[in-house]
Amino acid sequence: MWIEQVTTKSGEIRYKYCERYQCPYSGKTKRVSLTYSSNSKQTQKLALIALMDKINKATNTDLHNDITLATIIKEYLDSKRGFRKASTQYSMDNLYKTLIQWFPEDILLSKLTTYIIQTTFDNFARKYSYNYTKAGLSLVRQSLKYARRMDYISNISFIDNVELQRPVTDVDRIKRQREKFLTKAELKDVLQQLDTIHHHVSLLCEFQSLTGLRFGEMVALRNQDYDSTTMEIDINGTISSSGSFKDPKMRLPPKNVYSIRKVRLDKRANQILNYFITAKKARRLWKSKFEDNDYIFVTDGGLPYDLHYVNKILKKLNFHKHISTHTFRHTHISLLAESNVPLKAIMERVGHNEPRTTLAVYTHVTDEMKKEMNLAINSIGKVISNK
Known part of the structure; x- marks a missing residue:
């Protein structure tokens, strides 16, 4: 880390704390910086921590480990906003609100398994219709495909093993x-x-x-x-x-x-x-x-x-x-x-x-x-x- 002294337009002295790092995507050397009004030892320590945090975020290719399933589904729906009819988007948003309540709270994308998804939809199907449950599973599947395209996750094969349970046809249903x-x-x-x-x-x-x-x-x-x-x-x-x-x-x-x-x-x-x-x-x-x-x-x-x-x-x-x-x-x-x-x-x-x-x-x-x-x-x- 190095420090550069700069003067603002109003004539005030500021200190720019800088550091270099190599971008994992392009291989090029890049620079990050933070500006403080002090050059004390305490400020230098704080600046170093803050710079390292910025560099870690810029170079961390495994950010998906901190992303929840709810965030991914929401991000997927937002990516489709404007490309769907307003009525369809409205229905999908409501489905998302209902669906996400059935999964473990704040479950991370990296922690998803066939067991978690299967048991969730087994329970979901006991309350909702087969078609609504099918739509919910489709939303999760499309969201995971989106996450894979965006490099949030590399393997989503666990979703392929999930099966929906068809309800038993009874007299009341036929009526x-x-x-x-x-x-x-x-x-x-x-x-x-x-x-x-x-x-x-x-x-x-x-x-x-x-x-x-x-x-x-x-x-x-x-x-x-x-x-x-x-x-x-x-x-x-x-x-x-x-x-x-x-x-x-x-x-x-x-x-x-x-x-x-x-x-x-x-x-x-x-x-x-x-x-x-x-x-x-x-x-x-x-x-x-x-x-x-x-x-x-x-x-x-x-x-x-x-x-x-x-x-x-x-x-x-x-x-x-x-x-x-x-x-x-x-x-x-x-x-x-x-x-x-x-x-x-x-x-x-x-x-x-x-x-x-x-x-x-x-x-x-x-x-x-x-x-x-x-x-x-x-x-x-x-x-x-x-x-």
Whole structure:
């Protein structure tokens, strides 16, 4: 260490304590320095300790030993911020907050083992769904891959040995899966109940059941997305469910490339859409504070309807099934399947890119299809008996 005396612009004397070291990355000789107002023996000792600390931090290639798993996951999520949809990032942030509580507190990256991760997710799976647990493990895996790319850790093979435990299929689980849609009679009942609670929400849900749109796609519809001549709507965006609707950035690209599509409206869906267009024009005239935008499905204040608000209204229903806005999308798929519409045509209408996604919704057998099956079975029996 050596000391250089310097004079500031104000004429004061300062002492710069300097030291050299070799950079482990470039091999070049570099210099670190600290400036103090004193040149006493005590200050020299303090400066030497501080300089050595700076050099150790600059040359230590094993800093990952002091990094916690929580820090790595947070750093990974931050690296993706701005490259994901706001709604996706919001969900990932919430998953991180939930997930990190299940790991040993402040566990270091260097202390992770297959045993720790496996037992953590075994416990996690006992409280949360398989898909949510799978998403949590995926987040940890992607964070570890990020840590390896950033040279925080060299070996992450321990994550490859982790296996998720699939829940045992029981009767209640199967029943819940079948309750993701409504029959025609149930749909009529629900919409009638909704109409007495909130007329506009009832119309929104009816529109979903007639078109199969995701809620975000529906409230993202603008005047320019509607062709009254062909009675078609152009699905080219979605509204995020988190943030301020006044922010133009809330309107995002659709879920995937297959979600960009045109959807034909029937007479009733066309009527509902025009009702909202007319109602908006009227509100604009008599409302002093009204957000002027191109959206069609808006509240009295001129902003798009909020997903959380609509789901809150749905909770007021006196109904034997759990209902959310997505129930009406599933119902549309189910009704199309019941009408024997080809799988490919349904996929294109609702914006699915994989058959299994659509099949997961409508592979159940509706009451109407059961009746048709029974008639077919009886017909087969008659044919056989006649022979």
